[in-house]
Amino acid sequence: MTYKEILAAAMRQSAIDCSCGEEDFRGVTHVFVENKASEQASKFLKSPNTCRLVSYGSNVVASCRKDLIPEVEALVNGQEKFHRCFEPMAIYELNKILQKAGARVAWMHSFYLPDPDAVFSAELTCPYEMREMHPEDFTDLYVPEWSNALSSPAKKHLDMLGYGAYDGDKLIGLAGCSDDCVEMWQIGIDVLPEYRRKGVASALTNRLARAIFEHGKIPLYAAAWSNVRSIRNGMKSGFRPAWAALESEIINTEN
Incomplete structure (x- = not known):
């Protein structure tokens, strides 16, 4: 595509x-x-x-x-x-x-929106193990720490796929995507404060974007205009500004 x-x-x-x-x-x-x-x-x-x-x-x-x-x-x-x-x-x-x-x-x-060349050519890694996650893995994660990565409890049925970063058995970062519409799944990302600035967010976001493409959907990323950290993450992960x-x-x- x-x-x-x-x-x-x-x-x-x-x-x-x-x-x-x-x-x-x-x-x-x-x-x-x-x-x-x-x-x-x-x-x-x-x-x-x-x-x-x-x-x-x-x-x-x-x-x-x-x-x-x-x-x-x-x-x-x-x-x-x-x-x-x-x-x-x-x-x-x-x-x-x-x-x-x-x-x-x-x-x-x-x-x-994702630039496919940028998404698939990015070599983004983090010092923690990344694991693919599915709706059954999200059951106990509808808490404030993961409120950007996952939907609200009332809309948790829309959460389709995710990638988590683990320090041992501890979940320290989570990128999740929701079934936003027919063709696109929207990505959200959370990283625990003490694990930020280590490449976790961009590695998870990029890996999830690739997985969304593999599922035949288009990854979508959104950020408030003042959320500079989130915008930088999206750009680093292979996304480009599309609309306001x-x-x-x-x-x-x-x-």
Whole structure:
């Protein structure tokens, strides 16, 4: 599978998540559509969503509640550069729009796709034994130490495969992947604090990425824009920046 084919697969999924066409992410003109529910949407996203902004680097696709489209369109088109939509000043204004719908910006991430040549040519090792792990091995691992590598207990059925690093019998690092959507499994990684900066994270992430390819799926990696350590790990492991996404959530007024 080539990187071009991998990117096309990611855009197909983003099109489902945003209720738009795959070609909408390749244009230079912004696209504004109503977000609709889909059973094929990524399993970790709310479907439908009040407002979702996605950019693959040339424009912004804004997928939101129909009555919010005019204001969101004015906000996006009003930015000097399209990437400003993902910066604080625009987010402040977007929150004002979302408040009318009882919602707010929930998170913003950068997503990374594997460069197959980089993934399979990387020679990443760590000083600890690495073992392949499966769902039955995760049973007692749904604890805070492994909350990035594994899904929440409520969604543990989505966890498909993992690689653990062991110091003797002690699990000191874990890379796990979840069944994010039809074509992609998303990777998460955790390393115990006292074992960091020893190459554990990158070795596990890279090995899991290879295994995901071997299972006929595309490995996906995501990080918050400010999580520099995670971004470095993804890049070292063979992943390259592909798209940025902003997601909203309904405000819980019961708390």
